[in-house]
Each structure stands twice: as structure tokens, then as C-alpha cells.
Amino acid sequence: MAKPLLEFTDRGIYCAQGKFYIDPWKPVDDAVITHAHADHAYVGHKNYLAHHLSKEVLYYRLGEINLRTIEYGETVTKNGVQISMYPAGHVIGSAQIRVEYKGVVWVVSGDYKTDDDGISTPFEPVKCHHFISECTFGMPVYSWKPQSEIFTDVNNWWRSNVENGVATVIVGYSLGKAQRILQNLDLDIGKVYTHGVIENTNEALRRNGVILNPTERITSESSKEEVRKGIIIAPPSSVGTPWMRKFGPYSFGYCSGWMAIRGAKRRRAADRGFIMSDHADWNGLVSAIDATSCECVYLTHGYTASFTRYLNEIGFNAREVHTLYGGEEEDARVTEGEEVKETAPSGDVVKEDAP
Amino acid sequence: MKAFAQLFLSLDETNKTNEKVKVLKDYFTNVPDTDKMHMLALFTGRRPKRPVNSTLIRNWAIEASNIPQWLFEESYHVVGDLAETMSLLMPESQNSSSKTLTEWIAEINAQAARTEEERKLWLMESWAMLDRQERFVFNKLLTGSFRIGVSNNLVVKALADITGIEAPALTHRIMGSWMPEDYTYDQLIQEQNVADNISRPYPFFLAYPIQETSEKRKSAEEVGLALGDADQWQAEWKWDGIRAQMIKRGGEIFIWSRGEDLATEKFPELHPFLNALPDGTVLDGEILGFQNGLPMPFNILQTRIGRKNLSKKILTDSPVATIVYDCLEYAGEDIRSKTQSERREILEKLQNETGFSEVFRISSLIQFNSWEELEKTREQSRAMIAEGVMLKRKSATYQVGRRRGDWWKWKIDPLSVDAVMIYAQKGHGRRADLYTDYTFAVWDGDKLVPFAKAYSGLTDAEINKVDYFVKRNTLEKFGPVRTVKPELVFEIGFEGINKSTRHKSGIALRFPRILRWRHDKPKEEADTLDSLKDLLGENGG
Numbered sequence: 001m002a003k004p005l006l007e008f009t010d011r012g013i014y015c016a017q018g019k020f021y022i023d024p025w026k027p028v029d030d031a032v033i034t035h036a037h038a039d040h041a042y043v044g045h046k047n048y049l050a051h052h053l054s055k056e057v058l059y060y061r062l063g064e065i066n067l068r069t070i071e072y073g074e075t076v077t078k079n080g081v082q083i084s085m086y087p088a089g090h091v092i093g094s095a096q097i098r099v100e101y102k103g104v105v106w107v108v109s110g111d112y113k114t115d116d117d118g119i120s121t122p123f124e125p126v127k128c129h130h131f132i133s134e135c136t137f138g139m140p141v142y143s144w145k146p147q148s149e150i151f152t153d154v155n156n157w158w159r160s161n162v163e164n165g166v167a168t169v170i171v172g173y174s175l176g177k178a179q180r181i182l183q184n185l186d187l188d189i190g191k192v193y194t195h196g197v198i199e200n201t202n203e204a205l206r207r208n209g210v211i212l213n214p215t216e217r218i219t220s221e222s223s224k225e226e227v228r229k230g231i232i233i234a235p236p237s238s239v240g241t242p243w244m245r246k247f248g249p250y251s252f253g254y255c256s257g258w259m260a261i262r263g264a265k266r267r268r269a270a271d272r273g274f275i276m277s278d279h280a281d282w283n284g285l286v287s288a289i290d291a292t293s294c295e296c297v298y299l300t301h302g303y304t305a306s307f308t309r310y311l312n313e314i315g316f317n318a319r320e321v322h323t324l325y326g327g328e329e330e331d332a333r334v335t336e337g338e339e340v341k342e343t344a345p346s347g348d349v350v351k352e353d354a355p
Numbered sequence: 356m357k358a359f360a361q362l363f364l365s366l367d368e369t370n371k372t373n374e375k376v377k378v379l380k381d382y383f384t385n386v387p388d389t390d391k392m393h394m395l396a397l398f399t400g401r402r403p404k405r406p407v408n409s410t411l412i413r414n415w416a417i418e419a420s421n422i423p424q425w426l427f428e429e430s431y432h433v434v435g436d437l438a439e440t441m442s443l444l445m446p447e448s449q450n451s452s453s454k455t456l457t458e459w460i461a462e463i464n465a466q467a468a469r470t471e472e473e474r475k476l477w478l479m480e481s482w483a484m485l486d487r488q489e490r491f492v493f494n495k496l497l498t499g500s501f502r503i504g505v506s507n508n509l510v511v512k513a514l515a516d517i518t519g520i521e522a523p524a525l526t527h528r529i530m531g532s533w534m535p536e537d538y539t540y541d542q543l544i545q546e547q548n549v550a551d552n553i554s555r556p557y558p559f560f561l562a563y564p565i566q567e568t569s570e571k572r573k574s575a576e577e578v579g580l581a582l583g584d585a586d587q588w589q590a591e592w593k594w595d596g597i598r599a600q601m602i603k604r605g606g607e608i609f610i611w612s613r614g615e616d617l618a619t620e621k622f623p624e625l626h627p628f629l630n631a632l633p634d635g636t637v638l639d640g641e642i643l644g645f646q647n648g649l650p651m652p653f654n655i656l657q658t659r660i661g662r663k664n665l666s667k668k669i670l671t672d673s674p675v676a677t678i679v680y681d682c683l684e685y686a687g688e689d690i691r692s693k694t695q696s697e698r699r700e701i702l703e704k705l706q707n708e709t710g711f712s713e714v715f716r717i718s719s720l721i722q723f724n725s726w727e728e729l730e731k732t733r734e735q736s737r738a739m740i741a742e743g744v745m746l747k748r749k750s751a752t753y754q755v756g757r758r759r760g761d762w763w764k765w766k767i768d769p770l771s772v773d774a775v776m777i778y779a780q781k782g783h784g785r786r787a788d789l790y791t792d793y794t795f796a797v798w799d800g801d802k803l804v805p806f807a808k809a810y811s812g813l814t815d816a817e818i819n820k821v822d823y824f825v826k827r828n829t830l831e832k833f834g835p836v837r838t839v840k841p842e843l844v845f846e847i848g849f850e851g852i853n854k855s856t857r858h859k860s861g862i863a864l865r866f867p868r869i870l871r872w873r874h875d876k877p878k879e880e881a882d883t884l885d886s887l888k889d890l891l892g893e894n895g896g
Contacts, residue, residue, distance in 0.1 A: 141430045141443040263787030306429045
């Protein structure tokens with residue numbers, strides 16, 4: 001039997017024919033990157049291939065790397081293997097990697113969501129023989145509400161905080177959630193302030209030509225009274241730090257898919273939990289997998305065991321594989337005490353979504 | 356029901372006490388009086404009846420969710436709450452309902468008289484007209500596990516603000532046995548006296564702990580600095596039994612446990628002495644296993660608490676007596692505002708007059724002239740089968756709930772042992788989907804023998820680390836239980852140890868909990884079963 005086109009190795013997903021890895025977690029020569037989150041884009045590879053819109057964020061996060069970027073639908077050929085990218089809808093610049101050789105097609109989803117968040121290029125199903133999928137929220141208890149409903153709640157909460165004279169701090173990952181929040185806030189209520197880590201990411205995206213709503217970086221000069229009338233977007237690592245406490249009294253909202261479960265919400269001890277994820281919910285996962293018409297689906301991270309069993313029961317050919325992905329949303333389950341790394345107000349440390 | 360569902364959601368949405376009180380007040384001012392009483396009953400632990408079998412509810416929920424049973428079970432492990440799991444798994448409702456909480460509870464109660472088919476039909480229709488949040492509280496009502504992150508104190512505070520009645524009086528009025536069907540809001544807020552309900556207990560006064568850890572103990576000097584002159588205080592042993600309030604009124608007797616359970620029938624040995632008390636007497640004390648004039652370890656009492664029928668054998672093997680330490684009502688008069696010393700005098704008088712002094716005991720006072728002397732006496736706690744000492748200010752009134760200032764408990768260090776974690780299971784509630792429930796083992800030769808389970812004692816940050824370890828070091832899975840690589844060592848504290856025929860290790864611990872994670876100890880240095888068994892002789896039966 002011939003070797004499969006993609007294999008799971010202890011360095012990452014490997015294509016022997018094309019001699020490249022997809023989202024490897026140990027240093028390799030050629031790495032194809034689905035998106036710029038830290039559990040997918042590691043430092044130390046010789047050559048990187050990623051989507052255009054990931055370019056500046058990758059430079060910002062990984063420093064001087066040897067990076068080539070391409071558009072969605074564009075094809076790169078390596079030793080006869082055709083590599084192309086399709087929108088994954090996870091964050092700005094996130095891509096599914098399509099790999100084809102001698103008529104056999106594999107697709108690596110990276111992380112994805114099927115709902116359009118209005119800022120990341122919407123997910124597109126890609127027909128393939130083999131589909132390597134995440135399943136972070138692969139349990140039927142996870143079912144997302146339409147984004148407009150969530151942001152009605154967010155904006156109402158912000159408005160009432162302003163009326164009550166308390167600051168509003170909304171927490172989400174610096175790449176993805178932060179911009180999604182930013183673009184959906186009702187700017188008639190007030191101004192948007194950002195933590196340094198988030199503003200650095202925003203600036204990288206703006207350099208990349210992404211148009212974002214206006215934001216103001218919080219510095220030591222920022223007036224507490226002015227900030228209180230607006231909203232602060234902060235990364236998870238800032239929760240409970242002196243940096244955040246100095247804006248008190250504040251109400252702090254947490255945006256994550258884990259907020260769907262009451263216990264997880266209570267553990268976070270957030271004033272408000274908004275159920276908002278950049279990953280597909282249960283129905284999103286099942287429909288995305290179905291839309292690929294794949295012969296075999298491989299589940300890399302999330303509730304892999306039960307989701308694999310379920311898919312097999314309803315007629316898919318599913319397998320569980322072990323990878324090191326899943327740092328980004330899984331972090332959200334961790335309670336703060338431990339996770340907090342002292343982040344300078346300038347926000348030069350980019351650590352909040354390390355695995 | 357919409358208001359009640361919203362109440363739940365709003366309470367979940369804040370961690371601030373003041374906000375919670377505001378939310379409760381909003382609820383009270385916006386719902387009919389009958390809803391207020393139902394809410395009050397639910398929030399103070401008075402569960403509605405459960406007319407529909409919970410296994411059937413579960414099965415119908417699985418049917419309504421259209422998923423395989425195993426996936427329902429897995430979902431339950433992720434969510435950690437049955438009512439919530441069911442509400443998350445069912446499809447969105449198409450209709451809505453404007454029925455009040457009172458109406459829904461009446462419907463639930465009416466199911467008792469229905470057939471199984473009718474119940475199923477009613478349940479399916481009900482689910483289809485409730486939104487997710489309503490469905491969650493509805494399922495909570497049905498499955499009867501109503502635990503809300505709101506203390507009685509907060510509910511009382513909100514009610515006190517609204518009615519203008521003082522919180523201690525309200526706390527008293529919502530004590531005892533009442534159901535929202537027979538206690539109206541008007542009755543609650545009208546002036547009333549004790550005689551209105553002869554079974555009604557007083558709110559318990561609870562001692563505050565003198566905080567100590569195994570590494571940092573309080574010296575007599577520190578205690579003295581905090582509490583002042585030793586002669587302002589009375590000291591008693593801290594007995595390890597069941598806290599109880601014993602009432603004799605109108606020719607009837609009632610025994611209440613601290614959980615506000617009426618436990619009169621559980622302790623027939625106490626009936627003669629209670630019946631012989633003068634009418635209008637309320638005593639506060641501890642019920643313990645007692646034989647030959649000595650208290651017995653708690654586990655002896657434990658064996659009879661759960662029993663429905665008290666057989667002759669149980670009554671012979673584990674007889675009880677009570678050690679009384681306070682008197683709250685005398686000659687029909689509420690004497691809680693008298694001083695500790697005055698109440699003590701009355702108590703001693705009552706005890707002197709009893710013909711049942713073997714059963715009606717009194718907590719003797721420990722004589723001491725200085726805190727140093729008391730500290731030494733405290734060292735004898737274990738020999739006295741006590742958990743430490745109690746300190747009560749001689750001028751203290753009998754207050755409501757846990758209050759700093761006048762009553763302190765000064766417990767002795769727990770016994771402890773270093774053990775290896777070998778199994779882990781996911782927790783519930785705010786620990787859902789995290790491995791938080793662990794089984795610990797000690798060495799028996801070269802084998803690890805499980806001897807205790809513990810759930811509490813680690814910080815959230817430590818729990819996350821252990822959870823991370825469990826997920827990456829699982830050797831086997833048995834349903835929800837994982838066998839993990841034996842590696843992590845913890846110091847397990849406990850209050851007592853007893854022989855057990857039901858456990859493989861041959862011992863059972865009382866109140867085991869994690870004292871700390873021993874990062875410094877390799878698993879080879881954990882304790883042995885023999886060292887645990889050595890403790891048997893000194894500290895239990």
C-alpha cells in the first residue's frame with residue numbers, strides 16, 4: 001500500500017512527497033501555516049508559507065522569518081504536490097490547506113468556524129478525499145447563537161455600565177476575538193480602548209491593509225475617567241492584573257465558547273460571559289465535515305474521542321489523531337491565577353495564546 | 356416562569372453581593388405573592404416534590420434531543436449538571452408560555468396523579484414551550500437538585516429591605532417546616548409570635564474558626580491578643596456530632612438538625628428527656644454516639660443516620676445522647692438576648708432537674724486561667740474524642756448565623772498522610788469538565804492501595820495543573836473514571852480513622868481533604884498502609 005499523502009508525525013502533519021509540514025510544532029525546513037495563533041505558528045522553521053493576511057501578524061509574533069504568502073485559491077507546487085489555501089473563517093488570514101497529488105486531495109482545516117463573523121473571510125467547504133479537522137467544541141451541548149444577538153447583549157451591557165459609571169472591560173484573544181468585538185461594537189456609545197498586546201496586533205493587521213474601527217492604545221497617560229466612558233478590549237492574560245485593576249470599578253465580560261456551560265462561566269468569575277467562539281459549534285462541525293464529501297475524517301483536537309465515535313455511528317469514516325493543537329481555546333478553561341503572566345502596559349509580551 | 360428564569364440568569368451574571376441583592380429585590384417587587392413564597396422555599400432548600408421519576412425524565416430528554424444515549428451521558432460529564440445538560444441538548448422551542456412559577460409548580464405537583472403516558476406528553480409539550488433558560492430552571496424544579504449560588508442571608512437581606520422587617524426576625528420566620536402552599540406572604544410579613552408555629556426552630560449561631568494551617572499555628576499569645584482577657588471567656592470541648600436544636604412546646608417535641616431537617620424520629624433515645632422538659636423550652640447542642648458515659652467516634656453515628664428503620668440492633672450498637680450547650684427559649688420566652696453566662700445558668704438548672712442525665716448531658720466548662728493553660732488543655736482534645744475547643748464570650752448574646760466576634764472554634768490539627776493520586780473523575784457545577792475528584796492510595800508492599808477520595812483543598816490554579824496532568828497521563832478509562840499514572844503526591848488531612856470492612860484498604864477516614872500538593876515528594880516516599888493502621892488504635896474504634 002502506498003504511503004498516505006499526509007502523515008501524522010511527532011513534528012506535525014507531514015507530506016513526504018512534497019517534503020513540507022503543516023503547522024509543525026518542532027523546527028522544520030518547510031512549514032505551511034494555517035493561521036497565526038501560537039499553537040499553529042511556531043518559531044524556528046526555515047521557510048514559511050501562509051496567507052497574505054497573516055503576513056504582518058506573523059512577522060510581529062515570530063520576528064524575522066523567511067515567509068512567502070499567497071491568496072485564497074492560489075496554488076503553489078512542491079515536487080509535484082499542489083498546495084492551495086481556502087478560507088477557514090477562524091480569524092483574519094486563517095486558511096484551510098488543500099494538498100493534491102495524483103488526483104488525491106487532502107484538506108487540513110486548521111481551526112475554523114462556519115458562521116460569518118463579518119471580518120474573517122467566510123469559511124468555504126472544500127471537496128476532498130481526506131479531511132483533517134479540529135473539533136474543539138465537538139459536543140452537542142455547544143450551539144452558537146447568531147452573532148447579531150450576542151452583540152446586542154454586549155452593547156446593552158456596555159451602555160448600562162456607562163450609565164452606572166463603571167468601566168467596561170471585554171476580554172478576548174488578541175488575534176481574532178479582539179477584532180471581531182471591535183468591528184461589532186456600537187461606536188455611538190463611546191470610544192474603544194485597547195490593551196497594548198491587542199493594539200500591536202491591530203497595528204499589524206492595519207499594516208496588512210485590514211480596515212479596523214478606530215482604537216486608542218491605553219498608556220500610562222490614559223485618563224481613567226475618559227476610559228471609563230468607553231470600552232476596553234483586553235487579552236485573557238490581563239484579567240486580575242494590576243493593569244486591569246487600576247480601571248476599577250469595572251464590569252468584566254469574557255467572550256468564549258466555553259461560556260455556554262454554566263460551570264465554566266462560574267469558574268471564570270467574569271461579571272458577564274458572552275458565548276462567542278471562533279470555532280465551529282457541534283452543528284457547524286458536522287455540516288462542514290459532511291460538505292467535504294470526504295472518505296475519511298481525522299480529528300486532531302477537542303472532544304476527539306466522543307466526536308469520532310459519533311461520526312462513525314452516523315456513517316462517516318472517522319479517526320482520532322494526536323496533535324499538540326488546541327492551546328488557544330483550551331486556555332480559556334484555565335482560571336486566571338495561573339495563566340496570568342505579568343504583561344507590561346506597553347504590551348510587548350505576546351504570550352496570551354501560547355499552548 | 357420568565358421572571359424566575361431571568362432571576363437565575365441575572366444572579367449568574369454578577370459576582371457582586373450588592374448586585375445580587377438588587378436582582379433579588381427586583382424579582383420580589385415584580386412577581387405575585389405566591390411566586391415570592393415559592394421562590395423563597397426553593398432558595399432556602401425546600402424542594403418541591405418530585406412526581407416524575409428522574410430516569411424517565413432523562414430518557415424522554417434523550418428522545419427529545421435526538422442523540423444516542425452514550426452521547427447524552429458524555430455531554431452530562433462535560434456539563435456537570437443534569438438539568439442544564441437536558442436544556443442544552445434539546446432543539447430550540449417554537450412556542451412560548453406565560454405561566455407563572457406558581458402555576459408551573461402546581462402543574463408539576465399534579466403529575467403525581469397522572470399515568471406515565473400522560474406525564475410524558477405533558478413534559479414534551481412543556482419543553483417545547485420554554486426557551487433555553489426557562490427550560491433549565493424548569494428541569495431544575497423537576498429533578499429537584501436546586502442549588503443556587505445565593506445564600507439564605509442574601510435572600511433575607513433583599514426581603515428585609517423590601518418589607519422593613521429586620522433580617523434576624525425574617526431569618527427566624529423562614530425557619531422550620533413550611534411549604535409555599537400553606538404559608539402566605541402576608542403571614543410571613545405580619546407581626547407574629549413564636550406560638551404561631553410550635554415546631555419552628557431558631558436560626559443557629561455558628562462559631563468562626565480561628566484560622567490555622569498545618570504550617571502556621573496560632574500561639575496562645577496571638578489568641579490572647581485577638582480575644583483579650585481569658586477571664587472574659589468560657590471554653591468547652593468541641594464535640595464531633597450532629598448539631599441539633601431540640602424543642603419542647605405545647606406538649607410536642609421536635610429535633611432539628613442544622614440543615615433544617617426535622618430529625619425527631621431519628622433519635623428515639625432523646626424523646627423521654629425532651630417530653631419531660633417544661634413546655635416552652637428550646638435547647639442547642641450536639642447529638643453523639645454515647646456508650647458507658649463516653650462519646651463514640653462519629654462514624655458509629657453515621658451508620659444510623661442514613662437508615663430508614665432503626666432496628667433494635669442499631670439502637671443497641673450505636674446509642675445516642677446529647678451534649679447540650681445552650682438554651683434559647685425558657686418558659687416560652689425567647690432568651691437569646693440574655694448573656695452567655697445567664698443562659699448557661701438556666702441550662703444548668705434545667706439539667707439539674709432532669710431525670711435523664713445519662714442522655715441529657717451538659718457540655719462541661721474547661722477551667723483555665725490563661726490562654727497558655729487552655730492551649731495545653733487543647734492538646735488533650737483527641738483523648739477527649741473532641742475536635743478542639745470552643746470559645747464563647749461570657750457576655751455574648753445568641754446571634755444568627757456565622758458571626759465573627761463572640762463564638763470561636765479552635766480546632767486541633769488534622770491527622771495527615773502523604774498519598775499518591777491514582778484515579779481521577781470530573782467534577783460538577785463550577786468544576787464541570789475538569790478532573791477535580793481524586794482517589795488516593797498508600798503503599799502496601801509494592802502495591803498502591805486506594806484508601807480515600809477527596810474533592811477539596813486545592814486552589815483553582817492547582818486543579819488546572821492536575822487536570823492537565825490527568826489528561827496527558829491517563830492509563831485506562833472506566834466510564835467517567837480515569838486511571839492515571841501514579842506520580843503526584845498529596846498530603847491528605849482527615850479528622851478520624853476507623854476500621855472498615857467495606858473498603859479494600861480496611862480503613863475509612865472521616866472528612867478527608869487535600870491539605871497540600873507535595874511537589875517535593877516522589878511517589879516512593881508516600882506513606883504506607885501500615886502507618887495508617889497504626890493510627891487506628893489512637894484515634895478511633
